[in-house]
Amino acid sequence: MKLLVRSPGILTTVQDLGRWGHQAIGMPVAGAMDPMALRRGNIMVHNDPGAAALEITVVGPKLAVQGSGIVALAGGDLGMTVNGTDVQPWTTHAVEDGDVISFSGMKDGLCRGYLCVSGGIDVPPLMGSRSTYLRGKIGGLQGRALKAGDELDTGSPYILRERCVGFVCPEDLRPDYSPSRPMDVVPGPQDDLFTDEGIKTFLSEEYVVSAAADRMGYRMEGPTIEHVDGADIVSDAICLGAVQVPGHGQPIVMMADRQTTGGYTKIAVLTANSVARLAQRLPGQPVRFSAMSQDQAIIEAREERGRLESLRLALESWIADPTKDEKERVEPATEGQCRITVDGETYEVQWEKI
Amino acid sequence: MKETEPRIRPAGDSCLVVDFGNAIALEINAKVQALRSSLEARPVPGIMELMPTYRSLAVYFDPVETDLERLRAVISAGIGSIDEQVEIGSKEAVIPVCYGGEYGPDLESVAIHHGISEEEVIRRHCSNSCYCYMLGFTPGFSYLGGMDESIATPRLETPRELIPAGSVGIAGKQTGIYPIDSPGGWQLIGRTPLVMYDPTREPATLLDAGLWIRFRPVGEDEYLDIREKAVKNAYELEIVEKGDGTL
Numbered sequence: 358m359k360l361l362v363r364s365p366g367i368l369t370t371v372q373d374l375g376r377w378g379h380q381a382i383g384m385p386v387a388g389a390m391d392p393m394a395l396r397r398g399n400i401m402v403h404n405d406p407g408a409a410a411l412e413i414t415v416v417g418p419k420l421a422v423q424g425s426g427i428v429a430l431a432g433g434d435l436g437m438t439v440n441g442t443d444v445q446p447w448t449t450h451a452v453e454d455g456d457v458i459s460f461s462g463m464k465d466g467l468c469r470g471y472l473c474v475s476g477g478i479d480v481p482p483l484m485g486s487r488s489t490y491l492r493g494k495i496g497g498l499q500g501r502a503l504k505a506g507d508e509l510d511t512g513s514p515y516i517l518r519e520r521c522v523g524f525v526c527p528e529d530l531r532p533d534y535s536p537s538r539p540m541d542v543v544p545g546p547q548d549d550l551f552t553d554e555g556i557k558t559f560l561s562e563e564y565v566v567s568a569a570a571d572r573m574g575y576r577m578e579g580p581t582i583e584h585v586d587g588a589d590i591v592s593d594a595i596c597l598g599a600v601q602v603p604g605h606g607q608p609i610v611m612m613a614d615r616q617t618t619g620g621y622t623k624i625a626v627l628t629a630n631s632v633a634r635l636a637q638r639l640p641g642q643p644v645r646f647s648a649m650s651q652d653q654a655i656i657e658a659r660e661e662r663g664r665l666e667s668l669r670l671a672l673e674s675w676i677a678d679p680t681k682d683e684k685e686r687v688e689p690a691t692e693g694q695c696r697i698t699v700d701g702e703t704y705e706v707q708w709e710k711i
Numbered sequence: 712m713k714e715t716e717p718r719i720r721p722a723g724d725s726c727l728v729v730d731f732g733n734a735i736a737l738e739i740n741a742k743v744q745a746l747r748s749s750l751e752a753r754p755v756p757g758i759m760e761l762m763p764t765y766r767s768l769a770v771y772f773d774p775v776e777t778d779l780e781r782l783r784a785v786i787s788a789g790i791g792s793i794d795e796q797v798e799i800g801s802k803e804a805v806i807p808v809c810y811g812g813e814y815g816p817d818l819e820s821v822a823i824h825h826g827i828s829e830e831e832v833i834r835r836h837c838s839n840s841c842y843c844y845m846l847g848f849t850p851g852f853s854y855l856g857g858m859d860e861s862i863a864t865p866r867l868e869t870p871r872e873l874i875p876a877g878s879v880g881i882a883g884k885q886t887g888i889y890p891i892d893s894p895g896g897w898q899l900i901g902r903t904p905l906v907m908y909d910p911t912r913e914p915a916t917l918l919d920a921g922l923w924i925r926f927r928p929v930g931e932d933e934y935l936d937i938r939e940k941a942v943k944n945a946y947e948l949e950i951v952e953k954g955d956g957t958l
Contacts (some may be wrong), residue, residue, distance in 0.1 A: 377760060377771075380762045381920065382915060382916040382919070383847045383848060384850045384910075483910055483911070542723075543721050543723050546720035546721065546728040546730065546767075590766075591735055591765045592847065592854070593764050593769075594726075594762045596726040596728075599722065617847045626723030628723055629774075630724075651721035651723075651724065651779070655724050658775060662775045
C-alpha cells in the first residue's frame with residue numbers, strides 16, 4: 358500500500374520510538390511525542406509496537422490510498438474520515454485503492470494522533486530509526502515534515518490483516534489522558550540545588566503550557582521556582598521529561614527532540630507516561646506536577662507494558678474468534694422511524710419492509 | 712560522605728545519573744570515562760545507552776527489562792573499581808587543518824588581537840593536545856579543553872549565518888570544530904578536510920568523549936588531497952598513543 362499526500366496538515370512527520378543509542382555523540386533521540394499512543398496504534402494493526410507511523414498534529418493531512426490495507430488512529434481524536442465518512446479512532450479499519458483519508462479537526466481536546474498502517478511507514482532507517490529529527494534535517498522523509506505530492510510506501514502487511522478489521526481498543530486499555538490528572542515526576546537529578554520553597558512551589562502550584570511548546574520542549578508559565586544558588590551547572594545529560602529550570606525560574610519540560618546535554622539545573626524528571634500525556638496538551642492548558650519515587654515510577658512503567666500485552670492478546674483473540682463474522686454481520690432492519698425536513702416542514706416518518 | 716564522592720541520582724523512570732562533581736576537570740571526566748568503560752565491559756541486561764558528559768554518566772535503561780537493584784549494585788561496583796590513579800584516554804587523534812585564507816577568515820584578526828603573527832597563532836593552536844570532554848549540542852559537536860590560553864579570543868560580535876562544516880574556531884578559551892553547516896559566532900581560523908559527522912557512517916562521528924586531539928597544519932594541496940579521500944570515506948583517521956595515560 359502507498360499513501361499519496363494531497364495536503365500535509367500543520368505538522369505531519371514520520372515517527373517511531375526514536376533514535377536510541379547515539380546520544381553520546383550528540384544525536385537527539387526524537388521519536389513519537391506520545392509513545393503510549395504509537396505503541397497501541399501499531400498493535401491494533403498487528404505491527405511491532407515501534408513501527409513507524411504518521412504523527413499528526415492538530416490539523417491532519419489529506420491522504421489518497423493506493424492499493425489496500427488496514428489503518429488505525431490512536432491518541433487524539435482528530436476527526437478522521439474516509440471518503441468523507443467519519444471513522445472512529447481506536448478502531449482498526451480497512452482502506453481500499455482510491456480511498457481518501459482526511460481529518461476534520463480535534464474532537465477530544467488532544468492534539469496528536471498516530472495514523473498506524475499495517476506494515477508500518479517504510480522510509481529508509483537512519484542510525485537504527487525512521488524518526489524525523491526536524492532540526493537535524495534527518496530521518497523520516499528527507500528529514501522534514503510531509504508536504505503535498507509526497508508518496509509514502511508501507512512495509513509488508515500482516516498476512517491475516519483483514520481479520521483485524523473492526524477491532525476496537527478496549528476503553529480500559531487506552532491511556533488515561535484526563536486533563537485533571539497531574540504529571541508524575543521523580544525528583545532529581547539536581548533537586549538539591551533548589552530551596553525547599555522552590556520545590557514546594559513546583560509541586561503545589563499550577564503551571565500553564567506556554568506558546569513556546571514544540572517537539573523539543575514545553576515551556577511552562579507560573580510561579581517562579583527558587584534556586585539555592587543560581588541555575589547554571591556544568592553540562593549534564595538531558596533525559597526525556599527532564600524539567601529544566603533556568604535563571605528565570607520557569608520550568609521547561611524536555612520532550613522528544615531535546616538536545617542531549619544542557620547546563621541548567623533539573624528539578625525533576627517526568628515519567629515516560631506523563632511525557633506522553635503532556636505531549637497531548639496545547640498552549641494555554643493548565644498542568645500540575647506530583648512527586649513520585651523512582652521505584653513507584655518503574656512499577657507504573659511495568660503496568661503500562663502489561664496493558665500493551667493485554668491489548669496484543671485482545672487483538673489476537675479478535676483475529677482468532679471464529680464467531681466474529683456472525684457477530685459482525687448486522688441484520689438489515691425491516692422497520693423503523695425517522696424525521697425528514699422538506700422546505701422547512703418537519704415530518705415524522707414510520708416505515709416497514711413490505 | 713565526602714563532597715567528591717560520586718552520587719547515583721534518579722532521573723525519571725528510566726535513567727540513573729552518576730554524578731562525579733560540578734566542574735570541568737580532567738580528574739572528574741576521567742572517572743566518568745572509567746565508569747563508562749566498566750559498564751560497557753559488564754553490561755546489565757536492559758541498559759539502553761550510556762551518555763557521558765563533562766561531569767556525569769547517564770545510564771538509560773528499560774524499566775521493564777532492568778532490575779534496578781542489580782543495576783545500582785553494578786554501578787556501585789564500577790565506581791569502587793575506579794583507581795585512585797585514574798587513567799585518562801591515551802589515544803590522540805590528529806586533525807589536519809588548513810589555516811587562514813578562505814578556510815580561516817578570522818585568523819588575521821585573531822593574530823592582530825594578540826599582536827602576534829598568523830604563523831604564531833597556528834603554532835600555538837597546534838602546540839597543545841586538547842581533550843574531548845563530551846559530544847553534545849548538535850551531532851558530533853565536541854567540547855574540547857586544553858587549548859593554549861594565550862590565543863583565547865572573544866566571540867564575533869555578530870555571529871555568522873552559515874559556517875561551513877569542518878570549520879575550526881576559537882571562542883574565549885575554547886576551540887572546536889563545527890561538524891555540520893550551522894550558524895555561529897566563533898572566530899574561524901581554519902578548516903579540516905575531514906568529515907567530522909556523517910549519519911550514514913558507522914560510527915557517525917570521528918571523535919568520541921575521552922579522546923585527545925591535536926591539530927596539524929596542512930597546506931591547501933594536502934587539504935584538497937585529504938578532502939578527496941575523506942568524502943569517499945577512504946581517509947583513515949591518524950591515531951597516536953599519547954604518553955602513559957595517567958594524570
